[in-house]
Amino acid sequence: MTTTVRTSSLLAISDLTVRFRLPDATVHAVTGIDVTVAPGELLAVVGESGCGKSVLAHALLGLLPANAAVTGTALLHGDGAPIDLLTADDKILARSVRGRRIGLVPQSPATALTPVRTGRRLLEETLRAHGRPRAEADTVAAGVGLTPADLDLYPHELSGGMAQRLATALALAPDPPLLLADEPTSGLDRPLVDATLDVLRQRCDNGAAVILITHDLAAAQRVADSVAVMYASRIVEHRPAAGFFAGPRHPYAHALLDALPDRAFAPIPGHPPMLTALPAGCAFAPRCPHAADDCGIQPGLHPDVACHHPIGDRP
Amino acid sequence: MITAEGITVAYGRRRVLDGVSLSLARGETVGLRGPSGAGKSTLLRVLALLHRPAAGTVSIDGTAITGTRYTVPAAVRTRIGVLFQSPRAAADPRLSLADIIAEPLRVARRSDISARVADLADTVGLTADLLSRRPHAVSDGQLQRACLARAFAHTPDYLLCDEATTMLDAATQALIATVITDYQQRHNAGVLIVTHDPALMTRWADRTLDLADLPATAR
Amino acid sequence: MAELTLRRSRMPRPAITVATAVLVSAAAAGLLAPVLWPLDQSAVDLAQTRLAPSWAHPAGTDDLGRDVAHRTVYGLRVSLLVGAVAALVATIIGGIVGGIAGTLGGPVDRILMRIVDTVAALPHLLLGIFIVAMLRPGLGAVVLSVGLTHWLSTARIVRSELLSLRTRPFIDAAISGGAGRLRVLTRHLLPHVLPKLALATTLMVPHAVWHETALSFLGLGLPPHLASLGNMINDGQGSLLTGAWWPSLMPGLVIVIVTLALATVVARWRDRLDPRVRAELQL
Numbered sequence: 001m002t003t004t005v006r007t008s009s010l011l012a013i014s015d016l017t018v019r020f021r022l023p024d025a026t027v028h029a030v031t032g033i034d035v036t037v038a039p040g041e042l043l044a045v046v047g048e049s050g051c052g053k054s055v056l057a058h059a060l061l062g063l064l065p066a067n068a069a070v071t072g073t074a075l076l077h078g079d080g081a082p083i084d085l086l087t088a089d090d091k092i093l094a095r096s097v098r099g100r101r102i103g104l105v106p107q108s109p110a111t112a113l114t115p116v117r118t119g120r121r122l123l124e125e126t127l128r129a130h131g132r133p134r135a136e137a138d139t140v141a142a143g144v145g146l147t148p149a150d151l152d153l154y155p156h157e158l159s160g161g162m163a164q165r166l167a168t169a170l171a172l173a174p175d176p177p178l179l180l181a182d183e184p185t186s187g188l189d190r191p192l193v194d195a196t197l198d199v200l201r202q203r204c205d206n207g208a209a210v211i212l213i214t215h216d217l218a219a220a221q222r223v224a225d226s227v228a229v230m231y232a233s234r235i236v237e238h239r240p241a242a243g244f245f246a247g248p249r250h251p252y253a254h255a256l257l258d259a260l261p262d263r264a265f266a267p268i269p270g271h272p273p274m275l276t277a278l279p280a281g282c283a284f285a286p287r288c289p290h291a292a293d294d295c296g297i298q299p300g301l302h303p304d305v306a307c308h309h310p311i312g313d314r315p
Numbered sequence: 316m317i318t319a320e321g322i323t324v325a326y327g328r329r330r331v332l333d334g335v336s337l338s339l340a341r342g343e344t345v346g347l348r349g350p351s352g353a354g355k356s357t358l359l360r361v362l363a364l365l366h367r368p369a370a371g372t373v374s375i376d377g378t379a380i381t382g383t384r385y386t387v388p389a390a391v392r393t394r395i396g397v398l399f400q401s402p403r404a405a406a407d408p409r410l411s412l413a414d415i416i417a418e419p420l421r422v423a424r425r426s427d428i429s430a431r432v433a434d435l436a437d438t439v440g441l442t443a444d445l446l447s448r449r450p451h452a453v454s455d456g457q458l459q460r461a462c463l464a465r466a467f468a469h470t471p472d473y474l475l476c477d478e479a480t481t482m483l484d485a486a487t488q489a490l491i492a493t494v495i496t497d498y499q500q501r502h503n504a505g506v507l508i509v510t511h512d513p514a515l516m517t518r519w520a521d522r523t524l525d526l527a528d529l530p531a532t533a534r
Numbered sequence: 535m536a537e538l539t540l541r542r543s544r545m546p547r548p549a550i551t552v553a554t555a556v557l558v559s560a561a562a563a564g565l566l567a568p569v570l571w572p573l574d575q576s577a578v579d580l581a582q583t584r585l586a587p588s589w590a591h592p593a594g595t596d597d598l599g600r601d602v603a604h605r606t607v608y609g610l611r612v613s614l615l616v617g618a619v620a621a622l623v624a625t626i627i628g629g630i631v632g633g634i635a636g637t638l639g640g641p642v643d644r645i646l647m648r649i650v651d652t653v654a655a656l657p658h659l660l661l662g663i664f665i666v667a668m669l670r671p672g673l674g675a676v677v678l679s680v681g682l683t684h685w686l687s688t689a690r691i692v693r694s695e696l697l698s699l700r701t702r703p704f705i706d707a708a709i710s711g712g713a714g715r716l717r718v719l720t721r722h723l724l725p726h727v728l729p730k731l732a733l734a735t736t737l738m739v740p741h742a743v744w745h746e747t748a749l750s751f752l753g754l755g756l757p758p759h760l761a762s763l764g765n766m767i768n769d770g771q772g773s774l775l776t777g778a779w780w781p782s783l784m785p786g787l788v789i790v791i792v793t794l795a796l797a798t799v800v801a802r803w804r805d806r807l808d809p810r811v812r813a814e815l816q817l
Contacts (some may be wrong), residue, residue, distance in 0.1 A: 047484070048454065048456060048483075048484035048486065048487060049454045049455040049456060049482075049483070049484065050454035050455070128364030159347075159351065159352050160351060160352075161351060186481070186482060187351060188351065188509035190511045190512065190513065191353040192351065193451065199486070215482075215484040215485075217485055218514070225454075235378055255486065256484070256485055256486055257485070257487035259484075259485035259486040259488065259490075260485050260489075260514070261488070261489070261492075261512070261514040261515040261517070261518035261519065262514040262518065265489050265492065265493075265518050266489055266493075267487075267489040267493055268438075268486040268490075271440075271442065271445070271457065272454070300416075321589070349567045357799055363706075364710075365706050365709060365710065385709065385714060385715050387710035389713075389714065390712075392709065392710055392711075392712055393710075393711065393712040395710065396710065397706065397707065397710045399703045399706070399707065401703065404702060404703045404704065404705075405703040405707050406704055406706075406707075407706050407722055409725055409726070411716050418708065418711060418713070418721070419708075419711030419713070422708075422711060422712045422713045422714075422717055423712055451607055462707070464706065465711065466707075466710075468711060469711070469712065
């Protein structure tokens with residue numbers, strides 16, 4: 001965050017870059033990400049499918065496939081020395097970071113839940129593994145809107161929305177200071193979307209931090225403190241949510257907001273570039289109405305928008 | 316006019332639809348909403364002649380359709396286009412986007428397939444380099460455009476969209492909606508959109524139906 | 535700046551290389567043996583019975599004075615042939631039964647699957663023995679016996695694959711686009727099922743080889759003079775009692791090594807075919 005002064009940070013990501021080596025090409029999945037997340041902050045990472053936002057989440061959890069090359073640092077602060085999530089030993093990540101210090105709300109909860117145990121068993125096991133009394137299961141479940149009766153069902157007996165809430169409850173059970181939510185609302189209808197988002201918001205209000213990865217701008221607008229827009233593997237704009245939604249400065253962010261049905265409902269012409277063949281300069285330039293000669297040079301994120309001609313600077 | 320009357324569908328003991336009736340005229344855009352699990356998708360599949368209801372009939376222009384899926388004559392089936400929620404699930408992963416779009420044309424033994432594919436791809440804004448790729452090498456939004464082009468292949472009189480933009484970003488959603496609206500105006504097509512997004516519903520649909528309020532003739 | 539790569543646990547590369555080398559040499563030995571190293575199957579040499587391994591007879595000779603190494607090559611040839619043909623027979627039967635059950639569904643599916651469950655409840659070897667006993671002993675009987683007892687898993691794989699494909703939206707989209715049953719079957723269903731079917735066949739070859747070996751060991755397989763791995767192990771029994779351990783050793787080792795190699799290569803292939811793993815490879 002560059003526009004507000006943070007006294008402490010929970011997660012400091014610096015120059016995070018992820019490449020996938022393919023037999024005939026290199027996928028530039030994530031490029032030069034610098035982001036800091038403070039306790040109590042809800043950061044929404046928005047962008048269209050294939051822009052790299054999910055890879056970012058997987059990199060932070062150390063869950064990338066074998067052909068991925070990761071560079072940069074992602075320091076997770078807490079009690080004691082900070083841990084670099086990108087270089088830490090996988091055993092340490094598995095034992096003391098994933099689940100315990102970083103919770104994950106997965107994209108498709110139906111496949112993430114063990115089918116042979118009831119929600120209660122799953123939740124109680126998670127609570128016990130993290131040294132909390134099993135009796136708290138009902139309280140944790142109630143926090144996400146599940147009744148004690150719902151907990152006694154098996155995953156296949158749950159509707160999509162209930163499965164999502166159970167997955168959220170499991171992620172919350174260890175009370176992690178940082179929660180990663182990867183498209184937690186996909187496939188849910190609006191009341192369930194709002195309920196899930198409110199649970200995330202409440203986490204932040206109680207001092208935890210949440211990174212919400214979503215393509216749903218309305219969801220981001222509802223709960224986010226700050227918004228990072230990703231386009232073609234880079235963050236192109238990163239600002240406090242209120243200012244962003246009132247007046248986006250990057251032409252892509254502006255066009256994306258203008259595409260919302262309650263705004264202009266206007267599509268963006270053209271296609272995003274392939275992550276295997278990114279242009280040398282600004283990746284949005286070929287689709288951008290404000291593009292000029294200098295857009296052939298990659299703009300840096302200065303201070304909060306990566307554009308040579310940000311909206312609001314022109315007469 | 317495509318009409319569903321007294322549609323009842325049950326999965327096992329659970330009754331999903333109970334005598335629901337609905338009609339969609341050419342030229343109009345009807346929005347259908349309802350809580351998740353209320354049977355919106357099931358009703359859409361019944362209208363698309365893909366699911367046999369336990370009771371009730373679907374008729375097109377007053378003619379009742381007997382049978383579902385393969386037992387409906389191809390010429391009747393192709394009057395109704397369908398766009399599904401997940402383009403990944405709705406596209407055969409082995410085929411290129413060009414083949415996905417061409418498939419319904421090949422079934423009908425059309426002679427001008429490559430020209431028609433190029434035309435359809437142009438309608439949805441897919442470029443030639445995208446057409447040669449397979450689904451895993453394109454984004455969800457690009458794949459949904461290919462699925463839309465496929466749905467247009469036989470120039471259907473009705474287009475049914477089942478949460479077709481829910482998984483897409485705002486820009487692609489707006490594009491899909493624009494392309495569908497253009498098509499509708501050129502061919503006087505009837506469009507049914509199932510969505511849970513109130514903003515999208517308000518912006519896109521001429522009239523909105525709530526599944527819970529639909530007339531139940533056979534209750 | 536640190537660069538790290540994360541590895542998922544898969545079959546290690548050297549194992550694949552070794553297994554492939556073993557299979558290639560086994561196949562080459564089987565194919566080229568009649569040209570390079572002809573064998574008279576009925577020849578015996580009673581002057582040289584039960585000779586311990588030496589330079590002249592690297593794996594010794596058996597109770598009829600036949601060279602064990604020489605006969606093992608021919609035994610492997612027969613066993614692999616019987617295994618492959620039997621696996622093919624099993625795949626055809628299983629493919630047809632599973633295909634009918636999976637395409638038609640409903641009562642046909644229930645009846646066919648009940649039959650599959652019933653056959654599966656019988657012990658394989660016992661059923662195999664019964665089938666051989668009904669026919670005249672010989673290559674054909676063994677192939678049929680193995681084929682008729684090993685089609686069940688193939689039928690289940692094909693059926694469940696078809697049933698899950700049938701409900702996929704891309705099949706709905708094809709129907710909505712005007713495609714008929716045959717078109718959907720040939721264009722969308724079979725291309726997805728065939729690789730799995732091929733995998734099932736290959737996975738079955740080691741099973742079939744073992745089954746043939748077991749039948750021959752029990753004296754119900756191939757004619758005794760014909761070198762097959764099972765026959766050789768069976769013959770070796772008598773020699774074992776006299777202290778000659780070698781006639782059984784080499785055929786036994788060969789069957790273990792070759793089937794292990796086959797299983798290793800197939801496991802690698804399955805990893806590549808698994809769509810989840812494949813999606814990751816193509817990320």
